[in-house]
Amino acid sequence: QVQLVESGGGLVQAGGSLRLSCAASGSTFSSYAMGWFRQAPGKEREFVATINMSGDYTYYTDSVKGRFTISRDNAKNTMYLRMNSLKPEDTAIYYCAASVRGVSALTYDYRYWGQGTQVTVSS
Numbered sequence: 001q002v003q004l005v006e007s008g009g010g011l012v013q014a015g016g017s018l019r020l021s022c023a024a025s026g027s028t029f030s031s032y033a034m035g036w037f038r039q040a041p042g043k044e045r046e047f048v049a050t051i052n053m054s055g056d057y058t059y060y061t062d063s064v065k066g067r068f069t070i071s072r073d074n075a076k077n078t079m080y081l082r083m084n085s086l087k088p089e090d091t092a093i094y095y096c097a098a099s100v101r102g103v104s105a106l107t108y109d110y111r112y113w114g115q116g117t118q119v120t121v122s123s
Contacts, residue, residue: 002027002098002112009094009117012086016121020081022096022114030054030074033099035110036081038092038119045095047105049081059103064090086121093118 008020022034035050049060049070058070069082079096094117097110104110 002029002032004096004098004112004114006094006096006114006117009119011120011122014086014088014121014123016086017082017084018086018119020083020094020096020117020119022079022081024077024079024098029072029077032112033101033103034070034072034079035097035099035104036070036079037095037097037107037110038090039095039116040089040092043092045107047107048094050099050103050105051079052103057103059105061105083119086119088121088123091119091121 003026005023033052036048037045039045051058051070055072067085072079096114098112099109100111101109
């Protein structure tokens with residue numbers, strides 16, 4: 001079992017940047033593929049990005065390609081999401097999650113979830 005805690009959210013103007021962090025504890029972080037998801041008000045939770053256990057494979061949803069970068073530091077038990085060129089439509093609660101089925105864009109492949117961190121992008 002792994003516990004996840006997100007941080008780094010906040011209010012930023014359009015075009016700005018933020019870096020989210022996801023700190024893991026309780027289990028072997030490096031044995032999980034990880035992902036970021038987001039949920040905007042009134043919408044379903046959607047996939048953002050995923051990274052494999054070693055960190056050398058990543059995959060993004062089309063809307064964030066070229067703007068967001070997912071990474072991880074297994075020595076620090078931490079995953080990151082660097083978000084550049086932020087848009088108002090990126091406004092959401094961002095969740096990190098640990099997958100029990102390798103890299104995946106599917107919510108149900110992720111067993112462990114953090115509590116989320118709010119990202120608000122003003123126009």
